[in-house]
Amino acid sequence: MRTAIFLFLLTLAACSPSAPEIFLPVGDIKPPSLIKAGQSGPDAFDILFDEDIEPVADSFSFLPTATMAKPKASGSLLTVSLEPAAKAGEPCSLSGEARDASGNTTRFLFSFVGYNGNPVPLRLNEVQPGKNSSASNLHRDYIEFVAMEGGNLGGVQVQWASSVKVMSFVFPPCNVAEGEVVVLHCSPEGLPGEVNEAGSDLTLSEGVDASAEGRDFWTDSGGIPDETGLILLRPREGHPPVECLFFASSAKTGAVDALKFFSLLGEAAEESLWPCSSPPLWEEGFIWKSSTSKPLHRMLEGEVGPSQWYVGDSGSQSPGLVPPSNSSRGSKKSKGGMEKLG
Incomplete structure (x- = not known):
């Protein structure tokens, strides 16, 4: 009887997943990380991630509301077109979400002032x-x-x-x-x-x-x-x-x-x-x-x-x-x- 019990426990141990497998699902669970972000001109805001991403539809908003935020991804670079361009020096905020191929999502919010293409000397x-x-x-x-x-x-x-x-x-x-x-x-x-x-x-x-x-x-x-x-x-x-x-x-x-x-x-x-x-x-x-x-x-x-x-x-x-x-x-x-x- 003792032997049977011992063999049964060995069988359970052999079939049981390792500790990391118990607590962490298999696959990519890490959301995209931001590397850098900023305005590339009066009508565009660039966000660079550490992996390829795509924008999450209907997650983008911009203030002032007169400007629309239109995202487009190219590999790890997300470019948000601002239409019409924000006024130079105007307080702005941009929010949205990006996700990777595994569905992991990163939400972001940036506050900045409108790009000035002609700063007074x-x-x-x-x-x-x-x-x-x-x-x-x-x-x-x-x-x-x-x-x-x-x-x-x-x-x-x-x-x-x-x-x-x-x-x-x-x-x-x-x-x-x-x-x-x-x-x-x-x-x-x-x-x-x-x-x-x-x-x-x-x-x-x-x-x-x-x-x-x-x-x-x-x-x-x-x-x-x-x-x-x-x-x-x-x-x-x-x-x-x-x-x-x-x-x-x-x-x-x-x-x-x-x-x-x-x-x-x-x-x-x-x-x-x-x-x-x-x-x-x-x-x-x-x-x-x-x-x-x-x-x-x-x-x-x-x-x-x-x-x-x-x-x-x-x-x-x-x-x-x-x-x-x-x-x-x-x-x-x-x-x-x-x-x-x-």
Whole structure:
């Protein structure tokens, strides 16, 4: 009897599946994985997977709803045509599903701004780091740009960083003419009159440093560092920078030891926007003794880097206005394609 029982158990053991077979079905159960995704133009969004896929019918949606999303797969690449194309700089979202030959499905949702095929070439011109609460010289943080040619602001990104934080603003759709002055106010007070002037009326905005001559935009992402900071301009999010200002306190010395700051400065150096050693040093920035009563101005002359910048006199802030001495043009171009004076 014992033998029979033992043989029966051996027979069961011989016929039983292995542990992996018990818990995992045979075949492909892994859903397609995303490798990269992004806009290839104003009317197309590309999504690359790690295997051949096909779009799941009726699973695609797009916002704003005026644009239809029409997917088409070619091997592992899914291209979603946008008809009509999204507006430059317009907030968008795309969702849908893709499946592989085994029926495994991946659902995705992307948020982005409409592709800008004609980003306006902007030049950094003046910066007010920090707030000056003086009754006779009241100013708050702002970054001023000059449009070197006509174009669209939509999707153009400004980043500014301290040694501990990176802030960002993406301009909304807005056609800009050559010579227009664009001011980004980085420390608003939350007043109703602090509105973005994306239309033809440049007198809409109110608040500290608003100008009827310049085009005013406002962001609550965070103020500009008072002493040491970095400002970058990109024609689109994720693209290489095309303008840079690196300013540092006269008390800062040695290698740049802030990781995010280090990374952004490395991008600027790679695009020949700011001369830096490797690793970069704090002393390679525009060195100054900070004062909230004095802005930073950019000159026409000098090589790209600290020689183009100087500390203005107290009260020399002029947001929205370009002094006559700064009205001529140069022809130096960055690798990113935005023209800047030099």
